[in-house]
Amino acid sequence: METLLQQTINGLSLGSVYALIAVGYSLVYSILLFSNFAHGGFLVIGGYICYFTLKSLGFNIWIAGFASLVGAGFSAVLTERLAYKPIRERTNVTLYLLIASMGMSIVIENIFVIVAGGRFRALPPVIPTHPVHIFGLATTSAFDILSLLAAVFFLGALQLFLIKTKWGLAIRAAAYDLRTAGLMGVNVNLLISIVFFVAGFLAAVGGIFLSVRYTLYPQLGMITIKAFVAAVIGGLGSLPGAVVGSLILGLAEMLTAGFISSQLRDLVVFSLLIITLLVRPQGLFGKNISEKV
């Protein structure tokens, strides 16, 4: 019983970090309709900015965190401007964007291999990881609770941004139809930049928590595959879907690790993906897409 509660909290915590990554990825998908494989790169950029800021400017997580989120946001915008904008302005073949994003993902990863080296780095202990007892029922770490709270905070902020602001409204309109939104006078390029900034920003939050959990290394971005899986389980392009999918995935992973075997957790993740798609090909919250004949 104690393990169950503990693994549930750990699962929700891990799932909420996936959610931060998956939501950004899903947001980009909803606007440009392609899988941005460079999304993992944004997370790595965020992680390294945080690491080096902490090392050089002293151990202030607020400064480092801020620099990391904004830096990753701008890197995402830059990635879009350099690699995707020229393509999307020329064709509407989303496959080309997808392949370019695979290229950018390799580029970003290897910039860090060259600049920072391939070794694993532990973030300085700026986020508390001491054990916390919950009503005497279970023991978990402060880190898990913090990452859960941070995720809730940022996802809530995103929701407010999308509902309350002018740009949020424009983004929701563009998710229905980007071209029409453009015809209605929305500055499409600026809108896409904002979306990428938000995606990079949220990925960096995930990146910081993941580098505390697993240490930081150039290939850390590979973990976004799980966030992609979560987004697909939830339904590509659906933000609530991305969050629910992420929580399911986090729980499945931690419960497998707790009760079956730690080695099988990834296998469970991928089986979950395939089963969901077989039962519900458009994902849990996805729109049923049928082409007009």
Place this chain on the structure above:
Amino acid sequence: MAAIPQDMILELESINKFFGGVHAVRDMSFSIQKGELAGLIGPNGAGKTTIFNLVTGVYSPDSGHITFLGEEITSLKSYQVIRKGVARTFQNLRLFQRSSALENVMVAMQQHHQYSFLEGLSHLGRWSSMEREIKQRSLDILDRVGLIERAHQAAGTLPYGMQRRLEIGRALALEPEFLLLDEPAAGMNPEEVFELNHLIQGIHRDFMLTILVIEHHMDVIMQICPHIICMNFGAKIAEGDPDDIQVHPEVLKAYLGEEVEE
């Protein structure tokens, strides 16, 4: 009329189709006899294309039966319906844009010249004779629809009217018994429409085909179709020959709108 053999080729029996809350096709029944050149008319959004989609297995009806040559095809998949001898064109052209006009026809023509996988892999056996035949017969079809000069041009770069004719050619290559044409005259100028009418009547005669044409331009249909079905809001409102249809009050209402009493 007595010259036409009295066997049904297609029969729709109280077909209903819903899309969400929209009752797209209501209690639709009609039948087409072998050898007919029939027309399906109605205002935009009347459900004409939905009828084609139901017949060709793109959608399956929520209730009712569809029979083709006496055989129930209601729940068959598209490719199964096509293999029974049905072919169709599309309102918004669906050619293989990057392939040449010839390849577009060949891909349909090959359905009746099926050599085995091993023959395809090795180019031995029937491969060469069948490929030659596929190509030759496809060229014949292109000639019939007046596109032989454009055989090697990418389909997507052909002028619009030619693309419409290429789609008819591709459907003919399936050697169907029953051909469904979905607004073949859409976007054509009067001269092209005249040629098209000529082509449709020609293939109807030469290939001994049964044809059902969708149009919402009444004048096109009135000229070529002796049997016309008119629908509006998903239901059949009239059926008969052009003279009947032209004066049918329901048809006039559908096309001209309800007369307002002063």
Place this chain on the structure above:
Amino acid sequence: MSGYTEGIIILLCINAIAAMGVSVLTGFTGIFSLGHAGYMAVGAYTTAILTVEYGVHYIPAILLGGAMAMVIAYVIGVPTLKLMGDYYAIASIGLGEAIRLILENWQSVTRGARGYPGIEGYTTLYVSLAFFAVMAFGMFNLINSRFGRAFKACRDDYIAASLLGFNTARYRILSLVISAFYCGVAGALLGGFLSFIQPIMFDMIKSTELTSVVVFGGLGSMSGTLLGASIITLVTELFRPISQYRMLIYGAILVLIMVIRPEGIMGQYELGPRLFRRLKDKFSFRNRDNSEGRSS
């Protein structure tokens, strides 16, 4: 011939075989897979186990490796190929990774993550050339047959294809199964070339590489695929001394191709009369434009 040159030629053959497999699926049938390294792994492990544990001769063992990849592809393809576009791409990552994880965890058969050593070095120059020649012959024949046209029809418009009487689901599976066979054989040959295989060799990066080669060569061009595979293999060898920059350059090239020439080196054209005719047309059009320009 030096051992080094020989090695490069063998590697070229292996990469070309795998790339042809991905090409028929991605370039010709329009199914984007990011898990094909998994099928290479199945081929490699099946052949390794058959030759090492059961003493099977390498030629039937390689073919059985390919056949095993086909069987696995069929079993997972039937349900998953219903998925379209990005959904299948993500699912294929899952499938590829699942195969790798199973190989890593199935210690008793695969010896786990540390790899499978001691494979007989059966992939000699002549073996690899012979496999390449036969398989390339078959592949080019296939795409120039009714099957190639059917694949392209499914790729370009699956609704139109099914309304021309194609059972599109069946052709999608057929394409996947053929592509798995090619990748399986390539994996088996790789095992015989390196004498050692390890699950991590067949991860998502390898899958991405396979797909990029095909895109680089031109989606829908088999000769482009061979050209792409050769260039990427040679460039990879060229940059071996500065290996840390290798992947960086590789990624940058991928982006650049998409920005500059997304249709790949060859577009959808094959080296042959059709390309020649097209070039001629282009050229004559240009002449006509020029003369019109002068006359006006």
